[in-house]
Amino acid sequence: MLDDTKKIFIQESEELLEQMENALLEMEQVPDDAEHLNSVFRAIHTIKGAAGIFGFDAIVAFTHPVESVMDNVRNGIRLVDPDLVALLLKCKDHTANLVESISDGQEDISEALLEAGQTLLDELNPEQKSGALDVVKNKRENIEVSDRKNASDDNWVISLDFKSDALRNGLDPLSFINYLKRMGEIVEIITFTHDFPCWEDMEPESCYLSFRIALLSSASKEEIKSVFEFAMDDCELRIIPPRSELEKYLALLEELTGEELNKLGELLIQVGALTEQELSNALQVQSSVLSDDAATQEVKPLGEILVEQHVVSKGVVDKAVEKQESIREKIAQETQYIRVDADRLGQLINLVGELVISNAAVKLLVEKHDLADVQEVVNGVEGLVENIRDHALQLRMVQIGDTFSRFRRVVRDVSKDLNKDVELVITGGEAELDKTVVEKINDPLTHLVRNSLDHGFETPEERVAQGKPKKGVLRLNALHDSGHIVIQIADDGAGLDTKKIRKKAEEKGLIYAGQELSHREILRLIFEPGLTTKDTASNISGRGVGMDVVKRNIDALRGSIEVDSERGKGTLVTIHLPLTLAIIEGFMVGVEKERFVIPLSMVEECVEMDTNEWHLDKNSHYVNLRGQVMPYIKLSEFFGVNYQHGRRGRESLVVVRVGRAKAGIVVDRLFGELQTVIKPLGKVFQGLKGVSGATVLGSGDIALILDVQGLIGLASAKASDVKTLESV
Structure with a gap:
């Protein structure tokens, strides 16, 4: 074009x-x-x-x-x-x-x-x-x-046509051109003399001059136009911006966040692509058509008139119209929303939770008394309750993109303080999760981002020496995965030094010399209290306080955190979080008369004990399921459940997964899916291992909600301890 x-x-x-x-x-x-x-x-x-x-x-x-x-x-x-x-x-x-x-x-x-x-x-x-x-x-x-003319694409082009009475009115065309030199460098001037009449008809006091001026300047269109402020009635002026200025107009239009719908001309003036005088001239052309005969002449849009007059590029006009439309859509969408107090919304969620419990109680009574004629009504109510639950939870869902965007300033300031060049790339910002989860994840994410900037990235000189791009890239990404949201913090920095981590862990007494650890187990040591690989502390990191707090905060959200790193290539931190902390789909299991709930999104499969598909190794605490070996834990042993008359029910294996970690949980009974309203534990039980909360069953009994992440960790540690003792 x-x-x-x-x-x-x-x-x-x-x-x-x-x-x-x-x-x-x-x-x-x-x-x-x-x-x-x-x-x-x-x-x-x-x-x-x-x-x-x-x-x-x-x-x-x-x-x-x-x-x-x-x-x-x-x-x-x-x-x-x-x-x-x-x-x-x-x-x-x-x-x-x-x-x-x-x-x-x-x-x-x-x-x-x-x-x-x-x-x-x-x-x-x-x-x-x-x-x-x-x-x-x-x-x-x-x-x-010529050397300077090659830069014509980045020059202002000024079309200046003086009217015949310009000299009579006291104007000196040369003075305007000389004044332009204050704005920048005049690269080229073409003087048009084709309007000159024959010498016999020429009037000495009339002006026949026109100029085309190529100006290299950083001035704005309005500033250049101000040079000819007092000559506007005696000349026709068109100012064509350079290519770089057009790109600036497009960028400014893209960044506009208008709270009200502005007219096209106002938008173009706002970004500097149009002057007040140019807008006035175009509006006069438009109004003259209306005043002549609107029935017989088509009234052109303002943008089309501006393009025809060569005062604004068609691309800039199209972008302004597009921005107008986006602002119009935004205003239309905002009128569909109302502000709701967060506390009132929380009360609504609590009431929906109580409704779920009450519906479960009614369902139990109907089944107990065999009220077949009521069963259909109860099933209908149950469906409505589920819909109300889902819609109520959706009200509290927010996009994580706003939280991610706050880190642009963090990355800019911290990288500047550290003399590093880092670009933040955000993807998946449209992923939604509960507002309460978003609020509680902000601090852990802030620490992880700052830690990545301080520990992860090299200086620009070091990156160039290693054959890397001078500018590092920090990526924040979010995605949904089987009832969870996954947040990834990835950098292309130096990566974690496993040898240094192991050495520091041995010095701290977290592990002993010669202890066998996999690559992932060594990386997991960074979450131990007091461990840091930095030799000197700074105002950003290096005191060994923070990563353990990050893990503890994420565990409190019933989430998990994993680290992958390769020396010289970068580090990836992956966080798995539940979408909501209020009501979840659960899977109820039993040990003797006790009831426990496992979040359904973490359950992979259930296997009966009397099959030949799996084998328990009681000595090493591993289970072999169809050739796949994983740690396991028995709930009866873990919680110290005493069986009546020494009898045990038929055992089942529930395979659970959090991220890439898997384990087996051995239980006595499987009750199936259950709408679970999460109730916090009292202060007395807050330190109870393997439990993240409780729920009230329809019968009024209490069922503990299992902390699957914690149980997997305990099962893995127990199996690892047995393996270590055997090797000793």
Whole structure:
């Protein structure tokens, strides 16, 4: 798509070529008319100069020899005859073809067109071959009109046409051009003299000058326009911004966060793409159509008028219209929402929880008394309760993207303090989870981000020396996974030094020398209290306080945290969190008369004891399930349940998974799925291992909700301890 500066060149070239053709036709009749001769010269000279500003080298290479011939005619070196006029008309047509090729958006002029131009130039000046074709071919490889003109795409182009009364009103065109030098560097000036009348008709007090000025400046459009503030009534002014300025307008429009719907003109003025005067002129054009006859003439949109007047690029207008539409949609969406007090919403969730419990109690009574005629009604109510539960929980769901966005400032400030260059990339911000979870995860995420910036990333010099990009990348990502939200914090930094972690852990007495640990187990040591790999503490990290708190806070949310790292390549921290802390789908199991609930999203499968698919190794506390070995824990042993008369029920294995960690839980009975309203434990039971909360059953009994993450950790530790003792 052509930019506005090229459009102006094409439009004005077409007008000049038409004037040139008319003058040449008159020259056939009156060869000695100096006015027509000057008109042809001015037209070809102006086209050549403008083409030079815009870097259209093929047009410059062709029109320059034609201009030289016309200069010889003016100086009496060459006479005008019908053959010369015919050749000049062909040159005019060829110039029109060159301009047309530009309007079609062709980057290179075709070989056929170049050769046709060379043939014309050879006929025009047979005694001296111009070599224009070779010049253009060479310039394709290294275009060089002048060193400064190559930067024309980043110049302001000012189209300045003075009216005939400008001089009578005391204006000096040269003073305005001189004042522009204060704004920047004037790269090129083309003076248009094609409006000059013949000398006999020329009035000394009238102004016939027009200018096209290429200005290299950091000034804004409004500042450049202010130079001509007092001459607006005596000139026609168009200011075409450079390419870099257009990109700035587009970026500003993208960043606009309007609270109210602004008009198109106001948006364009707000970003600096339009001046008040330009808007006023366009509105006058629009209103003049309305006042003439709105029934017979189509009223053009303001944006279309601005583009036609070449004061704003079509791309900028389209972007402004798009921003208008997005603001309109945002306002429409906001009218659909009402603010609700968080405490009232919490009360609603609590009442929904009580409704779930009461419905479960009614269901039990119906089953106990075998009230078949009521069963259908109860089932219907149960469905409604589930819908109410889901919608009530949805009210408290918020996108995590707002939380992620807060870390842009953290990354900027901390990386600057550490003399590091780090870019934050956010993905998955549309993932939703409970507002209470979002509030409680902010502090752990802040610590992990700051820790990554301090420990993870190298300095720019170190990264370059290692063959890495100078700028590091920190990624925050969120996604849903089987009833959980997964948050990932990844960096492409130095990675964790497992040897150093192990050494520090041995010094702290967390492990003993020679103890066998896998790569993942060593990485997990960073969550131990007091362990840090930094030799000196800073105001950001290095005191060994924080990662253990991060894990404890995430555990309190019934979540899990894992670390993967490869030396020299980076680190990935993965957090799994439940979507809500209020009501979940649970899976109820039993040991003797006790009831326990496992979050259903963590249950992979259940296997009966009397099958041959699994085998318990009571000595090493591992279970082999169809060739897959995993640690296990028996709830009866863990909670010290005493069986009546020493009898045990048929045992079952419930396979649970949190992230990539899996384990087996051996229970006596499987009761199936259950809507579970989570109740917090009292202070007396808050330190109870393997339990994260409780729920009230329909019968009024209490069932403990298992802390699956904690149980997997305990089972793994127990199996590891047995393995270690056996090796000793």
